């Protein structure tokens with residue numbers, strides 16, 4: 432089972448513009464298409480409750496969305512069997528449950544709190560990062576301020592539009 436972390440970022444490492452939580456207002460059409468395809472091709476998608484609450488994603492019978500929260504009771508009425516579930520499992524426990532079910536690809540879509548938890552626990556295999564040629568100065572990074580020391584290997588990159596949006600794929604060196 433491959434665990435992929437995916438983010439879109441600016442050149443100065445911002446994954447949000449100033450205080451605006453909506454990413455699609457500044458990311459490119461090419462990134463939207465790439466993200467949508469990656470989402471559709473993943474059997475399991477994991478996100479944090481903050482990212483879920485910004486704009487709850489469209490559900491589908493083709494994959495299971497797993498939302499991480501410590502406030503399970505707040506989400507009881509949002510659960511849809513086989514489409515969206517809410518969990519208070521720790522990242523390691525969640526991933527070992529998913530490994531038993533032998534899913535091919537698990538996509539971790541953030542936000543920064545969730546990605547930091549997964550990276551700290553050494554659970555991410557690959558980082559798929561889109562870099563938009565923009566600089567915002569103010570905004571969040573895709574990890575929160577924590578001491579991390581992670582090395583990666585660049586497996587491939589592609590320039591996907593005229594402006595120079597780059598899609599990069601890295602493996603986490605373990």
Ligand SMILES: NC(=O)c1ccc[n+]([C@@H]2O[C@H](COP(=O)([O-])OP(=O)(O)OC[C@H]3O[C@@H](n4cnc5c(N)ncnc54)[C@H](OP(=O)(O)O)[C@@H]3O)[C@@H](O)[C@H]2O)c1
Nearest residue numbers: 438439446452479480481482499500501541542543544545
């Ligand atoms: N540019 C991009 O590609 C991209 C992608 C995704 C998100 N974002 C941005 O990121 C922002 C949201 O990110 P965020 O970091 O604030 O929130 P987040 O990572 O989406 O969610 C964090 C929340 O998840 C819950 N949680 C449950 N288990 C956890 C665990 N083990 N570790 C950490 N959190 C856990 C906690 O909420 P409870 O109180 O529910 O327990 C926690 O506050 C938004 O502005 C969004 O636009 C950007």
